[in-house]
Amino acid sequence: MTLPRLVALTGAGVSAASGVPTFRSAEGGLWRRHRPEELATPSAFARDPALVWEFYDWRRQLIAGCRPNPAHLTLAEMDALLPHFTLITQNVDGLHHQAGSRRVLCLHGDIWWLKCSRCHYREENHTVPLRPLPPLCPCCEAYLRPDVVWFGEALSPSVLSRATEACAEADILLVIGTSALVYPAAQLPFYTLQHRGRVYEFNTEPTPLSGHVTESILGPCEETLPAWWCDFQNEYGLA
Missing domain, CATH: 3.40.50.1220 (TPP-binding domain)
Known part of the structure; x- marks a missing residue:
């Protein structure tokens, strides 16, 4: 057959x-008084990459304990x-x-992959907590970002x-x-x-x-x- x-x-x-917590589950939909969907945007990363990375580092630590x-x-x-x-x-x-x-x-995308915000560098990284925040690209020293699709991205x-x-x-x-x-x-x-x-x-x-x-x-x-x-x-x- x-x-x-x-x-x-x-x-x-x-x-x-x-x-695995849903995207908006933190503190009744807020994370440190921020709405998660407001942090998961290119403009939020451009404005405050450290804050965006703190949010994603927190999520990575939660997911790391899941099987x-x-x-x-x-x-x-x-x-x-x-x-x-x-x-x-x-x-x-x-x-x-x-x-x-x-x-x-x-x-x-995949939260365990990082990509450069400037060049084409990508890496798989399961380190939790991730330091420093934001992490830097080893090729061009620009900020790395989570290799996930943010709101407003195709x-x-x-x-x-x-x-x-x-x-x-x-x-x-x-x-x-x-x-x-x-x-x-x-x-x-x-x-x-x-x-x-x-x-x-x-x-x-x-x-x-x-x-x-x-x-x-x-x-x-x-x-x-x-x-x-x-x-x-x-x-x-x-x-």
């Missing part, structure tokens, strides 16, 4: 069971067993890589193009723990549907996507996704 081309699209809900949950591990198993598989994530926490996934497209055209192509070619798309409200990620399932692929949604509550999908599976994704994968393996003789 030919194995289908399978794509997974994940959002913040996939990391909830790992204890992949059964949903992450199930996706890593899919990556290992399926010849045609792509994982697209809106998360920046790095837990998919930590779980063992390799074919990952990070739509919004997604990487190459990453978005690969994600769009993967969804358009998918026989099955799993949409896991995403609100289906943030574009352009919210548009991706419709490329699969337009090409007659099946879309399965995993969430704790209905979303704007729910009425369009093949099946909406409600419940904690760390429970529902492994159960779906078990059924899939039995159907395709992988168990």
